[in-house]
Amino acid sequence: MPPKTLFRYIAAQTVMTLGGLIVMMSVLIMLVDLIENMRFVGKLRDGTFSLAVTLTLLRLPSVVQALTPFTFLFGSIWMFYQLNRRSEIAVMRSAGLSIWRLLGPPTLISAITGVLIITAIDPLSSTLLSYAEQIKAAKRGNAQNLVRIFDDGMWLRQRDATMQIIINAKNLDREQAALKEVTVWRFGPENTFLERIDAEEAVLSGRTMEMREARLASISDQNTRRTPLYAIRTTLTAENLRERLVQPETISLWELPEFILLAEAAGLPSAKYHLRFHDLCATPLKLLAMVLIAAAFSLRPARSGGALYLGLISIGAGFLLYILTEISNAFGESELAPAALAAWTPAVAAAIAAITILLHFEEG
Numbered sequence: 001m002p003p004k005t006l007f008r009y010i011a012a013q014t015v016m017t018l019g020g021l022i023v024m025m026s027v028l029i030m031l032v033d034l035i036e037n038m039r040f041v042g043k044l045r046d047g048t049f050s051l052a053v054t055l056t057l058l059r060l061p062s063v064v065q066a067l068t069p070f071t072f073l074f075g076s077i078w079m080f081y082q083l084n085r086r087s088e089i090a091v092m093r094s095a096g097l098s099i100w101r102l103l104g105p106p107t108l109i110s111a112i113t114g115v116l117i118i119t120a121i122d123p124l125s126s127t128l129l130s131y132a133e134q135i136k137a138a139k140r141g142n143a144q145n146l147v148r149i150f151d152d153g154m155w156l157r158q159r160d161a162t163m164q165i166i167i168n169a170k171n172l173d174r175e176q177a178a179l180k181e182v183t184v185w186r187f188g189p190e191n192t193f194l195e196r197i198d199a200e201e202a203v204l205s206g207r208t209m210e211m212r213e214a215r216l217a218s219i220s221d222q223n224t225r226r227t228p229l230y231a232i233r234t235t236l237t238a239e240n241l242r243e244r245l246v247q248p249e250t251i252s253l254w255e256l257p258e259f260i261l262l263a264e265a266a267g268l269p270s271a272k273y274h275l276r277f278h279d280l281c282a283t284p285l286k287l288l289a290m291v292l293i294a295a296a297f298s299l300r301p302a303r304s305g306g307a308l309y310l311g312l313i314s315i316g317a318g319f320l321l322y323i324l325t326e327i328s329n330a331f332g333e334s335e336l337a338p339a340a341l342a343a344w345t346p347a348v349a350a351a352i353a354a355i356t357i358l359l360h361f362e363e364g
Helices: 004-042 049-066 068-085 088-094 104-140 256-265 271-281 283-298 307-333 339-363
Strands: 147-150 153-159 164-173 178-187 193-205 208-218 225-233
Touching: 004 049, 004 068, 004 104, 049 068, 049 104, 068 088, 068 104, 068 283, 068 307, 104 271, 104 283, 147 256, 178 208, 193 225, 256 271, 271 283, 271 307, 271 339, 283 307, 283 339, 307 339
Parallel strands: none
Antiparallel strands: 147 153, 153 164, 164 178, 178 193, 193 208, 208 225
16 A cells, blocks of 8 residues: 555545546436436326436436446546646656555555445445336336245236236246146236135146146135136246346345245246346456556556557457456356356456556566
8 A cells, every 4th residue: 555645645536536427427327317217208198207307316326336337447547547647656656656556545445335335335226226117117007017026936916907816826847837836816807806726736828827726716606616727818928937027136235145045946037136146246346357457558657658549448448348248147147157157257357457467567
């Protein structure tokens, strides 16, 4: 670490640069997202400007969090460029400070920010995003199609103009497209109870759910009836269960492990939730890698020329890391690679590459 006075100076420069950039990006994101939400509410019969503003504010923390790595990349590039332009880095280096001591404050701030994001900011942003998605789903009229997972299995509510169905199943056999230990409650148009059906297995076939060896109980008949096959009209399929599950971004780091266990016990796909968990855990390293990438291409003395060229290279390296992250995430979601490997590899590779470049810069 540099001396205390110098440490405080570099840390203050880092915080001011990153803070200013976060504010500017937040304003830009709000404007863009507000326009998109105004288009959404414009298609609604009861859509209002206040609804668009509400959705924008609810989504803002999650979007800003997703762009935090780029905030650290661009902010670090600008900070190092300003220090270089004023020859401050040259003075620090001539005083005998190594590159690693100069990088102490920004790297420490990036690590602390990463920990703060996964422990405090992400739970808040995921909760607000979940609430925003619920509002949008309710306005679209399809909130009844979401799948929920609890200790007693998965739950699905499906509603149309004439009937409401609530389905509870212990787990899903994805290969046979069959629900196990199923209970179905059917309700009329005014939420009047019609019947309850229990079955050991229900096969999803086309637009119907075929319940085998079903037991029926209705309010009009006190005796339980049995039938070898009972079909219910439904839009539920084994394929679209993935789409009807809650999005990983709406679940915080603290809730993900339990949700993953419940999803796996219910036989539902959990790869994207594993990936989200490890991606959040890798946040401090990703932010650290962005600072190191910025330093690797921005600490060249101003008199050497090519500052703009090196800045463009560092920006290109950041976007290359983004592309590699997307490719790695695609492998993780498709289960072609372990989720932990897919989430951690881009950040580790970027950090190692940046450290290699910095070592060469320090020695030569």
